[in-house]
Amino acid sequence: MNIISFLGNVQKFVPRFLAAFRITIELAVISLIFATIVGIIVGLINTSKSKNIIMRFLRILCNVYINIIRGTPMLVQILIIYYGIPQFLGFRWVDLGGMFPASVVVLTLNAGAYMAEIVRAGIEAVDPGQIEASRSLGLSYGKTMRRIVLPQALRTMLPSIINQFIISIKDTSLMSTIGLAELTNVAKTINANWSSATLALYCYLACYYLIICLSLAQLSKFVERKMSYGRD
Amino acid sequence: MVEINKNAEEKIVVKNLKKNFGKAEVLKDISTTVHKGEVLCIIGPSGSGKSTFLRCINRLEDITAGQMIVDGVDITDTKININKIRENIGMVFQHFNLFPHMTVLENITLAPVELKKMTKDEAKVRAHELLERVGLKEFADRYPSQLSGGQKQRVAIARALAMNPDIMLFDEPTSALDPEMVGEVLNVMKDLAQQGMTMVVVTHEMGFAREVGTRLIFMDGGYIVEEGDPREVINNPKEPRTINFLNQVL
Numbered sequence: 001m002n003i004i005s006f007l008g009n010v011q012k013f014v015p016r017f018l019a020a021f022r023i024t025i026e027l028a029v030i031s032l033i034f035a036t037i038v039g040i041i042v043g044l045i046n047t048s049k050s051k052n053i054i055m056r057f058l059r060i061l062c063n064v065y066i067n068i069i070r071g072t073p074m075l076v077q078i079l080i081i082y083y084g085i086p087q088f089l090g091f092r093w094v095d096l097g098g099m100f101p102a103s104v105v106v107l108t109l110n111a112g113a114y115m116a117e118i119v120r121a122g123i124e125a126v127d128p129g130q131i132e133a134s135r136s137l138g139l140s141y142g143k144t145m146r147r148i149v150l151p152q153a154l155r156t157m158l159p160s161i162i163n164q165f166i167i168s169i170k171d172t173s174l175m176s177t178i179g180l181a182e183l184t185n186v187a188k189t190i191n192a193n194w195s196s197a198t199l200a201l202y203c204y205l206a207c208y209y210l211i212i213c214l215s216l217a218q219l220s221k222f223v224e225r226k227m228s229y230g231r232d
Numbered sequence: 233m234v235e236i237n238k239n240a241e242e243k244i245v246v247k248n249l250k251k252n253f254g255k256a257e258v259l260k261d262i263s264t265t266v267h268k269g270e271v272l273c274i275i276g277p278s279g280s281g282k283s284t285f286l287r288c289i290n291r292l293e294d295i296t297a298g299q300m301i302v303d304g305v306d307i308t309d310t311k312i313n314i315n316k317i318r319e320n321i322g323m324v325f326q327h328f329n330l331f332p333h334m335t336v337l338e339n340i341t342l343a344p345v346e347l348k349k350m351t352k353d354e355a356k357v358r359a360h361e362l363l364e365r366v367g368l369k370e371f372a373d374r375y376p377s378q379l380s381g382g383q384k385q386r387v388a389i390a391r392a393l394a395m396n397p398d399i400m401l402f403d404e405p406t407s408a409l410d411p412e413m414v415g416e417v418l419n420v421m422k423d424l425a426q427q428g429m430t431m432v433v434v435t436h437e438m439g440f441a442r443e444v445g446t447r448l449i450f451m452d453g454g455y456i457v458e459e460g461d462p463r464e465v466i467n468n469p470k471e472p473r474t475i476n477f478l479n480q481v482l
Contacts, residue, residue: 132292133329133388137343137395138319147346151333 006200013190020186021208027100027182028169031107035168036161038108039115042066044145046116047123062116069113074106074174081106082178099180103172111168118164122157123149155227162220166213173209183208236320237304243268243399243430244289249298251284258284260454262298266399271431273441273462276451277477282434285451286401289432290314290321302399319347322392326404328384330376336363336387337372340394349395362390366420382413386420393424400424402433418444438482442466450474 042062048055069077082102086092093102126149134144176185187205191198244266251259258281266272274282287293288300295308307317331339340362341355350358363369366386376384385405392400402421406414418440425431425444435441441448441462448462450471458465458474466482469475 127329129325129327129329130331133323133325133331135315136290136292136318136321136323137391138315138347139343140315143346147342148331152331155333 006197006204009194010204016186016190017183017204017208020181020183023100023180024169024172024182024208025212027103027107027172027175027180028165031104032111032165032168034104034108035111035115035164038112039119042112042116043119043123046120066113066116069110070117074110074171075177077110078106078174078178081109099175099178102178103175103180103182106175107168107171110171111164114164114167115161118157118160119153122153122160125156126152158223158227159220162216162223166216169212169216170209235304236316238320238398240304241268242266242301243270243303244432245299245301247299247301249285249288249300250296251281251288251293252296258454259288259296262454262456264449264456264459266430266432268430269428269446271425271433271444271446272449273445273447274432274434274449274451275436275438275441275477275481276449276457280451281454282451283403286403286432286434289399289401290318290323292323319343319349319395320397320399322389322395322397322400324385324388324392324400324402324405326407328376328381328388328408330384330388330391332376334375335372336368336374336376336379339376339387340391343391344394347395355394358394359390362393363387365393365423366390367416380413381409382416385409385413385417389417389420389424399430399432402431402435404434404436406435406437436481438466438478450477452477 042065045055045058045062046066048059050056082093082099093099096102130148130152131144134148135141139147172182173184175182176188179185183205187201191201194201242265244264246262246264249259249262250257262281262285264272274285276282284293288295289302291300291307291314298308300307302317303320305312305317307314330336331342334342337356337359340359341350341352344350344355344358345352349355360369360372363372366389368383368386368390371379371383371387376387379387389405405421406417409417414437418437421431421433421440422444433440433445445462448460448465449456450458450465450469450473452473458469458471465474466478469478
């Protein structure tokens with residue numbers, strides 16, 4: 001009978017869920033925009049073959065960053081950035097706007113590293129003959145990247161980028177551990193006060209994630225279909 | 233920077249060219265001169281360095297030692313703007329390397345427009361002329377994936393010609409083609425030769441070398457082993473290595 005009592009009472013906490021949903025979406029969208037920028041910059045640095053000393057140093061730095069993020073759990077990254085670094089550097093996240101900006105920083109750094117690998121793989125997947133053909137026509141490295149390599153790389157990257165969006169949206173639920181009022185945190189709070197319908201409540205929570213992630217997965221399929229050139 | 237001399241009688245002068253890949257010496261000591269209007273064919277077994285030599289002419293491969301003088305400019309000099317030199321040297325690849333995300337027309341107009349040699353409209357007119365010349369005037373709006381191998385290679389030739397180069401390099405242009413498509417590509421190259429284009433062609437097509445080539449180089453092990461009139465070299469090779477190679481391919 002729990003389900004029936006849940007359905008009877010669901011409208012009571014819908015507004016709280018919607019408010020939390022908004023925070024989840026805002027966190028995901030802002031972080032993923034920053035992460036995409038970080039990913040493109042780091043990915044371009046990593047694929048440059050320049051022997052310049054500054055570029056070499058930057059490449060090492062970028063590799064260290066990617067390895068640290070990929071080699072540690074996101075929960076540990078949250079603990080380090082939310083609790084560890086402020087204590088060490090002597091500031092408080094509260095003074096910088098609280099949990100939301102902290103969450104944006106964590107999610108940006110985390111998704112940015114994976115995005116950088118997606119960008120690198122996308123660029124490296126472009127046939128080297130494409131670069132040679134472009135350079136042999138007299139086009140510079142920059143023009144070749146812009147007109148030949150990146151448009152082709154983007155097409156192979158898009159499904160992976162959308163996949164990373166899906167992963168990062170699900171990762172926002174980890175921010176409940178630092179108390180950000182996003183979806184998972186709100187569901188846990190409601191459950192603490194109204195524990196008779198735990199299964200129904202958490203399934204209701206899961207539906208929010210399902211809706212966003214499944215729509216993105218559909219978008220990915222659509223993009224993949226649209227990707228082939230002149231093969232319709 | 234030394235002025236590019238498009239009217240140089242000696243289009244390409246190679247002096248003691250060496251090229252290493254790491255510890256492997258691919259080109260050991262290459263010297264030759266290509267004159268205006270010459271069609272130089274290069275043959276040799278795989279691994280002989282013939283493609284590497286061709287790629288040194290527009291510095292797609294960095295040159296380890298020696299000189300490579302193209303239109304009066306030593307391109308081993310790192311201070312020159314290599315892109316300016318490359319505008320003057322068209323290149324055609326074994327695997328076509330057409331840009332798959334662009335139509336045939338966009339493939340051809342890209343470089344002249346991007347490098348501000350022509351306006352968009354001028355480049356389009358020129359592209360249609362070139363497509364007609366290679367027998368593909370109906371194909372301007374197709375994508376490369378919709379063309380056969382022979383058609384792709386003819387588009388690639390048109391794309392290289394769009395910059396009005398006065399040297400054309402061909403890197404085994406018919407090796408990736410089905411046999412029935414080889415002829416259409418060779419015919420386009422033959423036309424080009426007859427119009428006086430300076431050409432360097434790495435090829436396995438002995439018929440083409442004999443008929444169109446003005447000079448033949450046989451390379452092996454990073455050296456020029458034998459060189460001369462194509463009919464003479466193919467019919468009466470002097471060096472044992474040349475004789476051996478020709479026995480295998482003819």
